[in-house]
Amino acid sequence: MSLGVMLVDRNAERGQLLEQALADAGYRIILRTSDDSNLIADVAKHQPDVIVIDMEAPGRDTLEQMREIGRNHPKPIILFSDQRDSDYIRQAVQAGVSAYVVDGLQRERVMPIVEVAVARFAAFQTLKRELDETKIQLADRKIIEKAKGILIQKKHMNEDQAYQFLRNTAMSHNTKLVEVARMLISLER
Incomplete structure (x- = not known):
């Protein structure tokens, strides 16, 4: 069974590249959107297995929504971003991001990144449950x-x-x- 992915990307061309890379890697795209203002509602409605967000620098509202998703609908979240600021990266990880990728998007890297993020998320959930x-x-x-x-x-x-x-x-x-x-x-x- 392939994992269902929710893809959020404001850039149509880059989003198409990422969607194709995910599909080639065997993932199902269950929602592709350019609007990150409704993340919580979209996750609740579509129940993706993985959330992939690809944008230059997601804002504070997006980070807060990711934090709420982590509390109420825990999912692996992969963030492709151009933001290299260590404080911002720390905030993203605290908001529930399982993988933070800075060095751009390359097709051959998508599958391993998703697999590592899903595995890391599962390990974290196991530790959290044990705690x-x-x-x-x-x-x-x-x-x-x-x-x-x-x-x-x-x-x-x-x-x-x-x-x-x-x-x-x-x-x-x-x-x-x-x-x-x-x-x-x-x-x-």
């Missing part, structure tokens, strides 16, 4: 530790007894250990 899961696990562990502390203090249990009490209660009520811990904490307030 989110780790944060949840840490927060759950803190709640369980707090509940054990309450049991140790109020019921004069040792740490192992407190944990076994929480665990057995969770099992007998067919619920998660952290939910039992939350309930115990809320009853103590």
Whole structure:
């Protein structure tokens, strides 16, 4: 299955070259537009797998839209630009750009650039998901530790007894250990 690409380019001639290079590399162009003012709506409507933006220097509004896409509709974004300013490049990457290409557009480079951007995006999403899961696990562990502390203090249990009490209660009520811990904490307030 080929990836669906949304292509944004204000320059018709350059856009045609990029569209042909993408098609030759096996990608489907699902939307080609010269208007970058509706990026968020276009992404929501067309659901591309990859977004390719080719323009001299996308403005602040475009960067903000890319940031919002990264938050709400994460997609690999490839930006071909003439802007070489390191601060601007940093802003683009913070806005969610997976690949920032400065040295012009050459047909033979398009496929590897897209493949690297997609792979880099997937790796980043995996890391982000793992980080989110780790944060949840840490927060759950803190709640369980707090509940054990309450049991140790109020019921004069040792740490192992407190944990076994929480665990057995969770099992007998067919619920998660952290939910039992939350309930115990809320009853103590």
